[in-house]
Amino acid sequence: MTPALRYTNTCACGPLNVRVRSDDAMLVDRSVAMLSLFDARWRAPMRSVRIDIRRTAAAPRAATGAFLAAGRMRVDARAEQVSASTTGGLCARGFAQRGRDVWHLGVPDGTLATAQAIDFEHLIELALTTGWRRSGWLAVHAGALERNGRCVILCARSNGGKSTLCAALVRDGWRTLGDDKVLLRVRDGRPELAALAHTFNLDPTSKRWLRGLDDIEQRSPYSAGTTKRRVPVSALGGAGVARARPTHVLQLALTGTPGTLRATALEPGEATALLLRQIVIPNDRDAAQTILRTAARAGARLRALRVEIGLNSGGSPTWSAQLERALR
């Protein structure tokens, strides 16, 4: 019989209620640090996820990546079972059981190197994205903001200015669903967004563009792999919103004249492509089909714009008004 795991903690991550257990307190703490990135509290967590983490001396059986190859992680899937391994020697095996997900993570003995710490975070993310997908939501790597009945999905690559523009607009009264992670689904033919986090992940250099972030280096790090820091939306003087119906999807580019914002309309079909670029698409046909269908249905209801901004010191007080004009 498998011995009970001594240390445990529970976090709500959007529609998931995640319970982590381990014999290693550090691994539980590390998991909670990761899970707490998704700190938007939903009224009713719908799906239970249990993650049991054990130290192991044995090398894991390597996954092939048939389902997903993501950086140092390879993932295989068959029916409701998912297995993953990383080049750092970590592994995960998860399965759906009576409407909940159960995951077993294996972590090599000893202190985790930085790369292994990133692997660990990626395995936790795998458990989360799997749970969100099984709950009917797609994880979208995008920011989202809402004001006066307009809701924009903000798409850009990593370090592409999502957080900076979100933070600037939040200070001008926009409400946010997050700066780079939101959930998307289509219900009754209309796209719906849900917030996962009320914390922005800002690069310390953001203080050059945003006032009031002089202490950003003292804030908690976002993850093992970046220099970004966690900044609560409230610390930016803004407010969050839990759900919204998106009306626009924006392709953000940091190419404008400093301090300016310029918006141009894109072809209608671009909305779907923009969304798909921000969603990890597994190689698995069924999972990919669900993503394609959701993105296409959502994209058909959204107007797509390309927005060019130029960062400058001291903020850009005209961005909000310029964006609102472009959304009309």
Added chain:
Amino acid sequence: MMSASGIVASGSFSLRSALIATVVEDGAVLLDLQTKYFYKLNASAWAIAQLFESEGATLADVEAACRTWGAPQPAAVASYVLESFEREGLIEPAARTRALTPAFEQPWVAPTIARQAEPLQGLVTSAFDPSIPLAE
């Protein structure tokens, strides 16, 4: 070396198994899971593509379907679409031929097949982060 028209004129084809599709109001979108290229097909092109969803279809099957659907110059339309599919790598040779002609009950328009300039995802770093640069 055979020309594209020579290749498509000579055999039976089906959609590649790496392709997935979903219907939208004015046609369909296709995604190639191997290359991550994304295609937009209008309604006429999607009707033709569906011929290749079954066990296999030939140029003659496409031409016959186009004629049924009221396409002007069905032979030219069939050649154009089949060569486009072949050029984009959307079809592969099929062992058999058994085309089922789908219903097409709207006014015929010239088929269009538009591929996104860049593949959707080149490098995925985590289960959450596609980490691809948007065209800027």
